[in-house]
Every structure is written in structure tokens, then in C-alpha cells.
Amino acid sequence: MVQVLRTPAEFKAWRKNQTGNVGFVPTMGALHSGHEELLKNARRENQVVVLSIFVNPTQFNDPKDFEKYPLTWDQDLKIAETNKVDAIFYPRYPDMYPDEYRYKVSENSYSQLLDGAHRPGHFDGVLSVVMKLFNVVAPDKAYFGEKDFQQLTLIKGMVDAFFMDVEIVPVATVRENDGLAKSSRNLLLTPEDRQKAPIIYKTITTAKTSEEAAKALTAAGFAVDYVTDVHGRRFVAARLGAVRLIDNVQI
Incomplete structure (x- = not known):
């Protein structure tokens, strides 16, 4: 039976009684096979596995995007079990942000590029909530997807930078059979757009340059935020209708 703990105090009390390595997977729910990986x-790799589910409002630069984020608690619980x-x-939210987000973690270089250039404040919200989660969960290892x-x-x-005692473990991107990177946002695509979405992966893996991609x-009907080659990887963000999709591949 999965324990469901709602407050930092409840979780910390439970955590004190755990022995062995703790592996942690932080999510915003709407779990899929990428999260399962x-x-x-x-x-x-661990004796104890912790999953967090929290749709973090501080990382959404668009309030409408936050409001329509898919919530699938029953399915998430089954996947956890x-x-x-x-x-x-x-x-x-009040438990995670008792200060109403007066305190935050900022990075002032790499976070300003790529997605950060198009989503002001996004990575402040991500880093702030992840630090909070690490401080509550106290994991030995935490797992994040390369998508x-x-x-x-x-x-x-x-x-x-903060000498935090947790090992970050990268996990390769999980894809649909047609190449589309698994994402909770895929649930928001119309059937027509879902058919078109795999063009992203096909294009970034076959185009000779980012400009060509x-x-x-x-030309295929995407509203492109960026396609950029950085440090041997090609990054893309593009919209289909109201849904923004991101991906990256090694080049």
C-alpha cells in the first residue's frame, strides 16, 4: 500500500523511520511511461522509492497553461502502485509556499537561454520547488528525464553550487512508437495535432542545420519558438495549437 503524505511535517516524520537509500522522482502528475522509466x-537502485505530485504554479509563466494542466490522480496512484x-x-500550495514565494532560487546565465528566453521566471520556479522538495524528502538519488x-x-x-547531498540521475527520453517524446502535455493535443506532432523528432534528427529544421x-504548420544547437545537442520548442512541445537530441 502506497503511503500518501500531504504536508512537509507529515513527510519528514515518515522519512525519519526509513532505512536504506531513498530514490526520488519529482513530478507534476499526469504520469506516463516516461515517468514509469x-x-x-x-x-x-534504492531500498525506498518516493514520488512527489505537485503542479507547481511558480514555474508557469502563463496562468492559462497552469489552469489546463492535466490532473489524473486515480491513474497516477495506479502507476505508483x-x-x-x-x-x-x-x-x-500553502504547504509548499508558506512565504508566498518571497524567497526563490535563481540562476542568471544558462536559465536565460532556450526555454528560459521564452518563459520568463520558469526556471526560478523549477529550481525553487526542487530545492524545497529535496529539503523535505532528503533523497540519496533523484531521477530526471533527458527530455x-x-x-x-x-x-x-x-x-x-549549494553542496546538496543528493545524486542527480539522468534517464534517457522515452518516446512513442512514432518518435514523439512522452509528455503529459501530449494529452492536450487534438487528434489531428497528435498525428502531426512526431514531425518534430523526425525533423530535428534529419535536418543538417538548426535553421533547416x-x-x-x-512549413509543416508548427509555430517555432526555437531550434538551437548547443553543446552537441539540438533543442526545439514548437507549438501546435495551444500546446507547446519541447524535445532535444544529441547531434
């Missing part, structure tokens, strides 16, 4: 890695999760930390590669890099950097996506 993180949980499987955590289960394989199937993957032998020991505890779910499922807090409310959000910029996020993964920034969290690794934060852990190093951007032109091809625009």
Missing part, C-alpha cells in the same frame, strides 16, 4: 530506475512506490508526497535537458542541467548545477517545422 524514472520510477523503475529508482526502484532498481504498479511501480512499487513506497510513498507519495502530495502537498498543497527536459535544460532543466536537468540546471538542477545538477544547483545541487553542485526550423524552416521545415514552420
Whole structure:
């Protein structure tokens, strides 16, 4: 039976009684097989597995995006049970932000590029909530997908900068059979847009340059935020209708 703990105090009391390594998978819910891959890695490498589910409002630069984020608690609970999760930390906003977000964690270089250039304040919200979650959960290892590669890099950097005692474990992007990177936002795509979405992966893996990829996506009907090659990876963010999709591949 999965323990569901709602407040930091409840979780910390439970955590004191745990022995062995704790593996942690922080999420915003709407779990899919990409999250399951993180949980499987955590289960394989640790004695205790913790999942958090918290749709973090401070990382949404668009309030409408926050409001329509998919909530699938019953399905999430089943996935947690199937993957032998020991505890779910499922807090409310007042418990996570008793200060009303007066205090935050900021990075002033890499977070300004790529997604950060298009989503002001997004990574402040991500880093702040992840630090809070690490302080509550006190994990030995935490698992993050490479689909959000910029996020993964920034969290690794934060852990190093603040001498935090947690190992960040990257997990390869999980894809649908047609190449589309697994994402909770895929649930928001119309059937027509879902058919079109795999063009992103096909384009970024076959185009010779990022400029060529951007032109091809625009021609296919995507509203392209960016296609950029940085440090041997190609990053993309593009919209289909109201849904913003991101991906990256090694080049």
C-alpha cells in the first residue's frame, strides 16, 4: 500500500523511520511511461522509492497553461502502485509556499537561454520547488528525464553550487512508437495535432542545420519558438495549437 503524505511535517516524520537509500522522482502528475522509466530506475537502485505530485504554479509563466494542466490522480496512484512506490508526497500550495514565494532560487546565465528566453521566471520556479522538495524528502538519488535537458542541467548545477547531498540521475527520453517524446502535455493535443506532432523528432534528427529544421517545422504548420544547437545537442520548442512541445537530441 502506497503511503500518501500531504504536508512537509507529515513527510519528514515518515522519512525519519526509513532505512536504506531513498530514490526520488519529482513530478507534476499526469504520469506516463516516461515517468514509469524514472520510477523503475529508482526502484532498481534504492531500498525506498518516493514520488512527489505537485503542479507547481511558480514555474508557469502563463496562468492559462497552469489552469489546463492535466490532473489524473486515480491513474497516477495506479502507476505508483504498479511501480512499487513506497510513498507519495502530495502537498498543497500553502504547504509548499508558506512565504508566498518571497524567497526563490535563481540562476542568471544558462536559465536565460532556450526555454528560459521564452518563459520568463520558469526556471526560478523549477529550481525553487526542487530545492524545497529535496529539503523535505532528503533523497540519496533523484531521477530526471533527458527530455527536459535544460532543466536537468540546471538542477545538477544547483545541487553542485549549494553542496546538496543528493545524486542527480539522468534517464534517457522515452518516446512513442512514432518518435514523439512522452509528455503529459501530449494529452492536450487534438487528434489531428497528435498525428502531426512526431514531425518534430523526425525533423530535428534529419535536418543538417538548426535553421533547416526550423524552416521545415514552420512549413509543416508548427509555430517555432526555437531550434538551437548547443553543446552537441539540438533543442526545439514548437507549438501546435495551444500546446507547446519541447524535445532535444544529441547531434
